[in-house]
Amino acid sequence: MKKVILFLACGLMIGNVVKAQSNTGLKIAYINSAVLLQSMPERINADSALAKYTRSFQEQIEIMTKEFQTKLQAFQAGEKTMTEAMKEVKTKELQDLQTRIESTQQSAQEKIQTKKQDLYTPILEKADKAIKDVAKEKNYDYIFDVNSQGGIVFSKEEYDITPVVKAKMGIK
Numbered sequence: 001m002k003k004v005i006l007f008l009a010c011g012l013m014i015g016n017v018v019k020a021q022s023n024t025g026l027k028i029a030y031i032n033s034a035v036l037l038q039s040m041p042e043r044i045n046a047d048s049a050l051a052k053y054t055r056s057f058q059e060q061i062e063i064m065t066k067e068f069q070t071k072l073q074a075f076q077a078g079e080k081t082m083t084e085a086m087k088e089v090k091t092k093e094l095q096d097l098q099t100r101i102e103s104t105q106q107s108a109q110e111k112i113q114t115k116k117q118d119l120y121t122p123i124l125e126k127a128d129k130a131i132k133d134v135a136k137e138k139n140y141d142y143i144f145d146v147n148s149q150g151g152i153v154f155s156k157e158e159y160d161i162t163p164v165v166k167a168k169m170g171i172k
Contacts, residue, residue, distance in 0.1 A: 027140045029161040034147040036127055036162055039171045046119040053115050057108035064101045071097065130169045134161055 037043055075090045082090065135143050143161065166172070 028142045029140050029159045030144040030146050031131060031162045031165060032147050033145045036165055039166055040123060042123045046123060050116055050119055054112055061101065061104055064104060068097050068101060130165050134165050134168055
């Protein structure tokens with residue numbers, strides 16, 4: 001029910017903005033940031049660098065996992081002949097290795113996220129600057145992103161400035 005009320009409220013606000021645009025000369029446009037970012041050559045390079053960075057962690061984790069599996073199989077094969085003290089030592093060793101694997105996975109995810117942010121921040125800033133430059137040049141009052149959550153439900157294609165921003169950035 002809340003979503004319906006929110007949707008109706010947004011519809012009324014957009015209707016009022018469009019009415020105000022026609023009465024006051026307000027200029028509104030929209031952009032599809034996903035299309036823009038997908039077309040940027042810098043994003044392709046960032047994706048490649050991120051994939052290579054991610055692979056290095058995956059390889060390290062695979063090596064640790066294979067070591068764990070090998071030690072587990074050895075433990076299971078020799079468990080019947082081990083003393084209780086030896087079983088405790090081997091069990092503790094397996095638990096420690098499993099904890100290291102989990103810790104490495106968590107650390108890798110954090111490092112990958114940081115790397116992604118480092119790689120994409122300049123790309124997003126470049127796109128943002130180009131959008132703002134086009135907005136100033138074309139004297140737009142508002143530019144909406146149709147890619148964002150709860151964005152525009154409908155808009156005429158003539159208000160799409162994605163091609164203009166891409167041209168500004170030298171992207172075909």
